Amino acid sequence: MTNQDEHKAGIGGMINPRRYGIERVAYLLMRLSGLGLLAYFIGHIYETSTILKGQVGWNEFLELTQTNAGHAILAIVIAMCVFHTVNGIRVMLGHGGVGVGKPARPDYPYIPASQNIRHKIGIYSAIILAAIAMMYGLAVMFGE
């Protein structure tokens, strides 16, 4: 059965963050930051291996990263790293059943206890901390 036959929402439906609140935005950012960090990590391992070429090789590669574009990329990496860490801890706690509320007889209008303010604060904190870390990173890199 193809995706068309199954009427799957597909990748577009998976990444669409507009309909289901901040939790779905966090889900998308978690994925994107994870992929971004893996790409950076692979690049970083390659980048640091240039030290085997001696001082000249190291400095040549370092110059490539010490540009405005290089600093901007590193600032984005810092933001992704902080968001992925803080939101990851929130998600991990949630996965263990921490902070998701207690089962109880639901009353109309059925506000889901798992989508509570603690988790929303966690998500907003992750975003704000990521922004602060990115700005700090930019200040350190461009301040020199």
Added chain:
Amino acid sequence: MRESIIMKIHYGTALAAVALVAVHILMRLTQGFAESLEYDSVIANYKFIPYAGMLEIILILLSIHGFNGLRVILLELKQGRTYEKAVSYGCVVAMIALIAYGSRTIIMVNTGMT
């Protein structure tokens, strides 16, 4: 391996990596960002065995966590026996290759083989 064991490893590597990467970043900031990236400073870091050991552990932790995360995303994108096997084995191979490549740098610099 059961998925629950894989995911426990995923969570464990994440928590351990957070602590160690924080130390790694602090080392850059306490020395001054630009100074800490100078050739002699980096070589000194690699030659300091506890720090080199920490880099090796970070390399292993993040490779496991990163490639398992990639495996999860890819398994959710498409299904099929052959595809899923290819994804799982592909991620393990990539993980081992990255660890090997990174370890080579750490060991060679640490032992002065540059």
Added chain:
Amino acid sequence: MAQTSLAEENASIPLSSSQSITLRIARYNPEHDSAKKFMEFNVPYEKWTTVLEAILEVKKHFDHSVAVRYSCRQATCGSCGMIINGKPRLACFTKISELNSNVITVEPMNNFPIIRDLAVKFERLFDTHHKVKPYLIRDDTEITTNTKEFLQSPEELEQYIQFSNCIKCGLCNSACPTMATDSSFVGPQALAQAYRYVADSRDKGKDDRLKIIDDSHGIWRCHFAGSCSQVCPKGVDPAMGIQLLRGYMLGFRS
């Protein structure tokens, strides 16, 4: 799978109002259509008119061939789930007036194969539901001679009663981001039901169920996005059930 007899029965109560909306209905027959297309109808409504009633109005006055599944009209049977203005909802439980829009677009639920127009196949949802053994598992039975009923305290009942409200409407599976691409995922509906039985003090099948959902397309493919809970029309909160269930697997609960 249109219920024509009920639609005709309804025809005796025509909707008449000064207010009207444009109802856009997705039309698609997988047997001969290559893509979904939309038909627009101008439908009068009152403040209490539901989307289902508007669809039935279209069937009555404009186009009888619109396929829609429905039965109870009171959010109990779980038949009339569909995407209404971009979000999975029960058509009988969604009033037009609460959507705050002059255009209402109805489409078949995502992540379910389409039978025709708004009617979708539920086979996979029922299969995954069945897969998690949605019944009490224990060696003895209360129907054997000389045995008593299985007693349960109100506190023990509270642990799972919320999750037994599930009407199998499929809205949670339609909203789930993992189900958007993963055809093998068990899904929030079945996982919440697994928790419903695992948390039942009368049940002894916890290990069985945890084993069933502990595979590469099982519980670990839930990433706690919570969309399932946001669309549940019965307050089941599948996301909570799934995380509590995972708590057993991670050793946070016993």
